[in-house]
Amino acid sequence: MSVKSKLVAAAAGLGMVPAMLVALPVTEASAHGYIANPPSRQQQCAAGTVSCGEIKYEPQSVEGPKGLRNCHGNVGRFAELNNDGKGWRATSVGRNVSFNWRLTARHRTSTWEYFIGGTRIASFNDNGAIPGATVSHNVNLGNRTGRQKVLAVWNIADTAMAFYNCVDLQVS
Template identity: 65%
Template structure:
């Protein structure tokens, strides 16, 4: 009986530690910092935002989504097109630089404008360096566009999402 109580007590003591570990990994991911993505604009104070400004690298959700906030209700404002996001002027192609705070093994990176996938770059199932830049042809789109970039992780079912506002051409 005494042994059982000790086991239960240590289990209870372990549970909060486990939660802390999960919370710690939540800050270790990645996002596009150039041109400044929506979450980068939050982090830089270009646009006033909620908690996303403290962790622009944390827009993580299941693979296959097509939203700027990756299904995170706490970050829903990233999908609000009326929030005054600053658009970066680019030509018919543009270079996008990711910052990774944890180098997860990567399936690929995808780039969408509207429903069109304008770019895909293989990650070769490898860990990327701390920064990666992709030059993406914007597929003939012109004017103000919202580009959705997706980092598909190889060893989890999740992806990271970043929207970049562009003025093309």
């Protein structure tokens, strides 16, 4: 093979690199964590318990600015998580519930917060620690009974972001 042929082949190969990079799958940068048990709305979507859109492929991706009080973290493509009439299954529990998070990317954590109807019912301070791949919190629901929607928030210590999960419960 001549030098000219080698140069043409090398140039052709280099010309393909940008096309190959564009063709590679894009990974979601905001893929980090969700409540697996009791099944959060994201978990119900991922498991096919409830028919959902894109969230079924990335239940860990509900990330938004700190301070929100909704199920979708202001991520428009996950807005269906806010739809209370969608048929979410409520898990039967007593007044104390263990919420088990599955973390796909771990971050320094300031706090974990749990709300019912806008009222904070529990908070756990991690003081900037990096959690393990799973995290569990035991939360007392107080005197609440019947169907309840818990908003769980994982506040990241070194960014302005948080992760949002809603969990439907039937409290006896």
